[in-house]
Amino acid sequence: MNDKNGFLPFGDEFSPDKLRLARCAAGRSLADIGDLLAVTRQYAHKLEINAIPSSTQLKQLSDLLGVDERFFFTARRGSVDLEQCHFRSVRSSSQTLKKTVAAQVEMFELLVDELEKEVAFPPVSFKPYDGPTPTAGESERIAEKFRRDHGLGLGPISSMTKLAEKVGVLVVNLADVDERVDAFSLFNKRPLIVRSTAKSSPGRQRFDLAHELGHLVMHQGIETGCRHTEDQANQFASALLMPRASFASEFPSMRGRYLNWHALKELKLRWKVSFKALIYRGRALDLLTAEQAKSGFTHLSRKGFTKFEEYDDLLPLEAPMLVQRALDLLDYTSWKKVLVASGLTPEWVSGRYLLNIPVSPLRLVRTHSG
Structure with missing residues (x-):
C-alpha cells in the first residue's frame, strides 16, 4: 500500500x-x-x-x-513448466538454473504476446510426428521427410536459424546464461528455440538448433532429457544437416590408418558443421569404423577442440531475425504500448534478449530570433 x-x-x-x-x-x-x-x-x-x-x-x-x-x-497468464521444455544439456543443469531460464522464456512470451497484436508472425508450417517412439532409422526418415516437405533438397542448409524461423519457430538469444544450458526448446503458444550466447562455435550452434527442431517435431507431449530422446534428437539433427544420400558420396576416404583432416576441413566448411558432427555422422552411416571414429574424437580432444574448433572462425555465426524484424516494424508509440502491456523494461528486453528496441524520435526544435 x-x-x-x-x-x-x-x-x-x-x-x-x-x-x-x-x-x-x-x-x-x-x-x-x-x-x-x-x-x-x-x-x-x-x-x-x-x-x-x-x-x-x-x-x-x-x-x-x-x-x-x-x-x-x-x-x-500461464507458466512455462519444466516438463514442457527440452533442455539440451539436461544432465549438467541444476533445477534452479532451469527454473531461471524457463522464467526468462515465460517473460519473453509476454513480449511476444503483445507483439502479435501488432505484427503477424509466420504460421507454424511443420507437422509434428505422431507415430510410435522413433527408432534411429525412423529419426532419419522423419528428418528426410522434413527436408522434402520444405523443399530443402540434398545440399547444405545455408542457415539453420532462417529455416527454423521460416517454419514458424521463434528463435531467441538469452544473454548471460550458464554455459551448461546450450539451448532448449518448447512448444507452448508457439514453438520456441532458446539459444545461450555462451556457446560461440557456429557449427555447434547450428547442430543445437537442428537438435531442438528435432525435439519440436518428434517429442510434442513427451518429457525429454533421457539418453533415448537425446539420441533421437541428435539423429534427427545429423540427418537434417547431412542427408545420407549426398553426404556419404562426399565423405573422404581414410589415409591409411588416419582420417583425411584436410578433406574434412573442406567438408566442415561446406556443410557448416563441427568436426565432431562430421565424425558422428560418418560413424552412423558406417563410413567409419568404431575404432576410426574413436581415433578422430581422441585427436580433437588432444587438440583442445572441445568447445571451439579450428576453422570455426571461417563459418558465419547465425543470429535470430524474426522478433527483431517485428520490433523494427513498430513506430515508437506502438513499441511503448507493447512494452507497457508486457510489464518489461527496455533494459530487460535489450539486455536479456539482445534485441535492438525502437528509440524515441528526435524533435526538431526551431528557434526564432528577433
Missing part, C-alpha cells in the same frame, strides 16, 4: 505469482529479496503468497528484478 494514503499505486490487485516469476527470471532467491527489503526470508515468502508490499518495497522490487512496477499488477 502507499506509504502516505494506505493504497497501492495501481488499480489492479497485486499478483504474488508475478513477483515469483520476476524473482526466478532474475535468478534471485527469497533470501535476496529479504536482504533487499530488510525483512526476514519468511516475510519475503509471504509476499509470494498473500502479503502486499508497500509502495517503497514495490519500487525496490522493481529496481532489483528489472521490471516495471505495473508488471506486478497483472495476472500471470
Whole structure:
C-alpha cells in the first residue's frame, strides 16, 4: 500500500505469482529479496503468497528484478513448466538454473504476446510426428521427410536459424546464461528455440538448433532429457544437416590408418558443421569404423577442440531475425504500448534478449530570433 494514503499505486490487485516469476527470471532467491527489503526470508515468502508490499518495497522490487512496477499488477497468464521444455544439456543443469531460464522464456512470451497484436508472425508450417517412439532409422526418415516437405533438397542448409524461423519457430538469444544450458526448446503458444550466447562455435550452434527442431517435431507431449530422446534428437539433427544420400558420396576416404583432416576441413566448411558432427555422422552411416571414429574424437580432444574448433572462425555465426524484424516494424508509440502491456523494461528486453528496441524520435526544435 502507499506509504502516505494506505493504497497501492495501481488499480489492479497485486499478483504474488508475478513477483515469483520476476524473482526466478532474475535468478534471485527469497533470501535476496529479504536482504533487499530488510525483512526476514519468511516475510519475503509471504509476499509470494498473500502479503502486499508497500509502495517503497514495490519500487525496490522493481529496481532489483528489472521490471516495471505495473508488471506486478497483472495476472500471470500461464507458466512455462519444466516438463514442457527440452533442455539440451539436461544432465549438467541444476533445477534452479532451469527454473531461471524457463522464467526468462515465460517473460519473453509476454513480449511476444503483445507483439502479435501488432505484427503477424509466420504460421507454424511443420507437422509434428505422431507415430510410435522413433527408432534411429525412423529419426532419419522423419528428418528426410522434413527436408522434402520444405523443399530443402540434398545440399547444405545455408542457415539453420532462417529455416527454423521460416517454419514458424521463434528463435531467441538469452544473454548471460550458464554455459551448461546450450539451448532448449518448447512448444507452448508457439514453438520456441532458446539459444545461450555462451556457446560461440557456429557449427555447434547450428547442430543445437537442428537438435531442438528435432525435439519440436518428434517429442510434442513427451518429457525429454533421457539418453533415448537425446539420441533421437541428435539423429534427427545429423540427418537434417547431412542427408545420407549426398553426404556419404562426399565423405573422404581414410589415409591409411588416419582420417583425411584436410578433406574434412573442406567438408566442415561446406556443410557448416563441427568436426565432431562430421565424425558422428560418418560413424552412423558406417563410413567409419568404431575404432576410426574413436581415433578422430581422441585427436580433437588432444587438440583442445572441445568447445571451439579450428576453422570455426571461417563459418558465419547465425543470429535470430524474426522478433527483431517485428520490433523494427513498430513506430515508437506502438513499441511503448507493447512494452507497457508486457510489464518489461527496455533494459530487460535489450539486455536479456539482445534485441535492438525502437528509440524515441528526435524533435526538431526551431528557434526564432528577433
